[in-house]
Amino acid sequence: xxxxxxxxxxxxxxxxxxxxxxxxxxxxxxxxxxxxxxxxxxxxxxxxxxxxxxxxxxxxxxxxxxxxxxxxxxxxxxxxxxxxxxxxxxxxxxxxxxxxxxxxxxxxxxxxxxxxxxxxxxxxxxxxxxxxxxxxxxxxxxxxxxxxxxxxxxxxxxxxxxxxxxxxxxxxxxxxxxxxxxxxxxxxxxxxxxxxxxxxxxxxxxxxxxxxxxxxxxxxxxxxxxxxxxxxxxxxxxxxxxxxxxxxxxx
Numbered sequence: 001x002x003x004x005x006x007x008x009x010x011x012x013x014x015x016x017x018x019x020x021x022x023x024x025x026x027x028x029x030x031x032x033x034x035x036x037x038x039x040x041x042x043x044x045x046x047x048x049x050x051x052x053x054x055x056x057x058x059x060x061x062x063x064x065x066x067x068x069x070x071x072x073x074x075x076x077x078x079x080x081x082x083x084x085x086x087x088x089x090x091x092x093x094x095x096x097x098x099x100x101x102x103x104x105x106x107x108x109x110x111x112x113x114x115x116x117x118x119x120x121x122x123x124x125x126x127x128x129x130x131x132x133x134x135x136x137x138x139x140x141x142x143x144x145x146x147x148x149x150x151x152x153x154x155x156x157x158x159x160x161x162x163x164x165x166x167x168x169x170x171x172x173x174x175x176x177x178x179x180x181x182x183x184x185x186x187x188x189x190x191x192x193x194x195x196x197x198x199x200x201x202x203x204x205x206x207x208x209x210x211x212x213x214x215x216x217x218x219x220x221x222x223x224x225x226x227x228x229x230x231x232x233x234x235x236x237x238x239x240x241x242x243x244x245x246x247x248x249x250x251x
Contacts, residue, residue: 040208042082042179043169043175045078045082046075047208048080050075051231055241057071058193058237059241059243064187079172079176087168088164089164094164097203104149105146109144116138120142182201197235210224
């Protein structure tokens with residue numbers, strides 16, 4: 001009865017007998033997906049945004065100190081911004097989940113019979129016969145009423161509420177790691193810094209797109225094309241703007 005949610009996990013949190021090894025039956029999926037989302041977005045943003053800044057400045061001037069200063073400012077500001085954004089977003093999600101859990105716990109304490117009928121109805125809507133739905137609802141309620149209702153009604157696991165601090169830290173660290181690459185390549189001699197930065201950034205974006213798709217089980221090629229094309233457009237646009245501004249200032 002894997003559809004019942006609360007009953008498909010053993011007390012130790014291991015996958016149920018007969019489960020496929022490549023399917024997410026274990027607990028903590030929200031936390032792991034939260035880390036993945038924040039990490040991948042942070043790395044991509046770090047690579048693209050910092051690379052765009054240093055390439056744009058490099059298009060306007062060959063001064064290494066000016067390029068490095070702009071890159072460091074983009075790195076620090078971007079990492080803080082990403083962390084704050086993730087913290088605020090995930091905090092709102094966590095608060096909503098906690099409110100729903102508290103509401104469900106209160107309803108179970110005040111109206112257990114109505115809640116049992118509601119759970120039975122939910123399983124009937126999933127295709128179970130009334131008798132089977134009632135039996136499932138009764139057994140799951142006896143095992144863990146709150147977990148059963150959170151899973152069936154809201155799709156929430158009370159032991160898997162996302163952490164805003166984890167998301168913020170993962171996003172900031174990933175952004176910084178991604179930003180290091182363009183910061184290093186832009187320090188190369190003037191004749192090499194732009195082309196090498198372009199190539200290194202696009203390769204790095206292809207890798208992050210592939211890894212994200214591989215972990216999420218989606219199309220690798222489509223994910224790689226998306227991030228590479230987007231990154232190439234961003235770099236080209238900022239380089240053109242920087243070159244035009246540099247020419248106008250020099251003139």
